[in-house]
Amino acid sequence: MTINLYNTLTSTLEPLAPSDGTTFRMYACGPTVYDYGHIGNFRTFVHVDVLRRVLHQRGIITRHVLNITDVDDKIIRNAAAAGLPIGEYTPRFEKAFFEDLEWLHVEQPEIISRATENIPEMVNLVEQLAANDAAYQAEDGSWYFRIAAFPEYGKLSKKDLDGIESGARVDVDEYNKNSGSDFALWKAAKPGEHSWETTIGTGRPGWHIECSAMAMKYLGPSFDLHAGGEDLMFPHHENEIAQSESVTHQIFAHHWMHVRFLLVDGRKMSKSDGNFYTLRDLLLKGHRASAIRMLLLSVPYRHQLNFTMDGLAEATHSIERLRVFHDRVSKNSFPAGENSALDAVIAKSTTDYDGALSDDLNTAEARAAIFEMVRAGNIAVDQGKMFAGNRERILALLERFDAVFAVLVDNDEEITREALAWAETEGRMTQASEELVAQLSLTEEQIDTLIAERNQARKSRNFARADEIRKELADKNILIEDSKDGVSWKRK
Ligand code: AMP
Ligand code: ZN
Numbered sequence: 001m002t003i004n005l006y007n008t009l010t011s012t013l014e015p016l017a018p019s020d021g022t023t024f025r026m027y028a029c030g031p032t033v034y035d036y037g038h039i040g041n042f043r044t045f046v047h048v049d050v051l052r053r054v055l056h057q058r059g060i061i062t063r064h065v066l067n068i069t070d071v072d073d074k075i076i077r078n079a080a081a082a083g084l085p086i087g088e089y090t091p092r093f094e095k096a097f098f099e100d101l102e103w104l105h106v107e108q109p110e111i112i113s114r115a116t117e118n119i120p121e122m123v124n125l126v127e128q129l130a131a132n133d134a135a136y137q138a139e140d141g142s143w144y145f146r147i148a149a150f151p152e153y154g155k156l157s158k159k160d161l162d163g164i165e166s167g168a169r170v171d172v173d174e175y176n177k178n179s180g181s182d183f184a185l186w187k188a189a190k191p192g193e194h195s196w197e198t199t200i201g202t203g204r205p206g207w208h209i210e211c212s213a214m215a216m217k218y219l220g221p222s223f224d225l226h227a228g229g230e231d232l233m234f235p236h237h238e239n240e241i242a243q244s245e246s247v248t249h250q251i252f253a254h255h256w257m258h259v260r261f262l263l264v265d266g267r268k269m270s271k272s273d274g275n276f277y278t279l280r281d282l283l284l285k286g287h288r289a290s291a292i293r294m295l296l297l298s299v300p301y302r303h304q305l306n307f308t309m310d311g312l313a314e315a316t317h318s319i320e321r322l323r324v325f326h327d328r329v330s331k332n333s334f335p336a337g338e339n340s341a342l343d344a345v346i347a348k349s350t351t352d353y354d355g356a357l358s359d360d361l362n363t364a365e366a367r368a369a370i371f372e373m374v375r376a377g378n379i380a381v382d383q384g385k386m387f388a389g390n391r392e393r394i395l396a397l398l399e400r401f402d403a404v405f406a407v408l409v410d411n412d413e414e415i416t417r418e419a420l421a422w423a424e425t426e427g428r429m430t431q432a433s434e435e436l437v438a439q440l441s442l443t444e445e446q447i448d449t450l451i452a453e454r455n456q457a458r459k460s461r462n463f464a465r466a467d468e469i470r471k472e473l474a475d476k477n478i479l480i481e482d483s484k485d486g487v488s489w490k491r492k
Helices: 039-057 073-082 091-103 119-131 207-219 230-248 279-284 289-297 309-330 340-358 363-382 388-405 412-425 431-439 444-459 463-475
Strands: 004-007 012-015 023-028 061-068 111-114 135-137 143-145 182-188 196-198 201-205 223-229 253-259 262-264 478-483 486-491
Touching: 004 253, 023 039, 023 207, 039 061, 039 091, 039 223, 039 253, 039 262, 039 279, 039 289, 039 388, 061 207, 091 279, 091 412, 111 207, 119 135, 119 143, 119 182, 119 196, 119 207, 119 230, 143 230, 182 207, 182 230, 201 207, 207 223, 207 230, 223 230, 230 253, 279 289, 279 412, 279 431, 289 309, 289 388, 289 412, 309 363, 309 388, 340 363, 340 388, 363 388, 412 431, 444 463, 444 478, 444 486, 463 478
Parallel strands: 023 061, 023 223, 061 111, 223 253
Antiparallel strands: 004 012, 135 143, 143 182, 182 201, 196 201, 478 486
């Protein structure tokens, strides 16, 4: 089934297919590693992860490039404040970024590339732009892109750029919503700032040029898809197009995917507004990584998502339901045979699931399709109407679901322990995280031993000891459930 995805460039849904017939070449703008990422940033990365996973599920091979912005105004400012050279300042945030991705079950792109390792490629692009009269050098030695040299400027964002003052310049890296000015390609060195000695002078790259250079280095002059958060559409992506196409005279990226914002109280979650949660903040409050991923996927990428604690609780609950159902089906055996009514539900859920993802990666409907099956499956198990044939199909569909959603495998506790270990070494423990440590102080083996002891106590009718153990576990947020299949436990 073809995947249709909205293309910002053409404002229509268009099918995705590798234009070279073999490999889908895609580029996603990566993080600026000046601080820890907030979950708004991760909303974008998680949805790009959905795209690559769906492509893989449909048998399409990807060559996916992610850049790391490890030199820019913010990095220079923060590194200076920390009294470190940028090369010593950024690695801890880069490491944290990849750890965060792993915790969110985001797959690693095929290619990861740092801005600082691509300076010659960027210099080369500026030289080619200068040769085409699309770049000029200002008195201070900085290089600017001449917007007037690219008549199609604005074609991605459809901005009315009539008001552009010819020759007006911007050189800040920060997002600049309304300006359609000549923008910095290369900034002349300033005292105390990190710089490179190059054939276009001593300085450092502007922000936009790195993505053109890295995308074309790894994917060629013209590739399949470019992705990023909605704030990057203008001017960053517009500038990438202008820089690249002014050199190659080919379409830079055919398809543009923009992930809309994660909001808090109706406003964009952002560092500068201070209304943000890092992934680590949430993990250290006891929220599960899988629930955060599920929450970020609960609304399709082309709609904004308002972050609330209630939403996070709902995501936690829905994962619990899925996992319990998965255990119920996978850990039990059912009589030979078939419940054809249930089979019909499974078949419909499968079609709906694939159809939803094909329709502009509609994760909300894909998820709803799976829950239809969960509901019918639970009823069938309750009524003794689940059979071996149904079981296989359900497990196959859950696997298909999880190849994209990646929330069924439960390593939440391990992730929380890793986050706590990080907080400990970074001196970031809070009262909430201390409480979490106390709750997690019992390992799974210790819990199993206590439960075995409780079973023994109950057998020998020592109910006082059995209750004592239940209470000891409850104090650590561990709930015991007695059922006819035996005793199970879970962390609250
Ligand atoms: P940055 O590290 O600021 O360059 O951002 C990394 C990625 O996160 C970019 O693709 C941004 O567009 C995206 N992003 C930033 N804030 C949000 C938000 N509140 N919601 C969704 N994506 C965001
Ligand atoms: Zn970029």
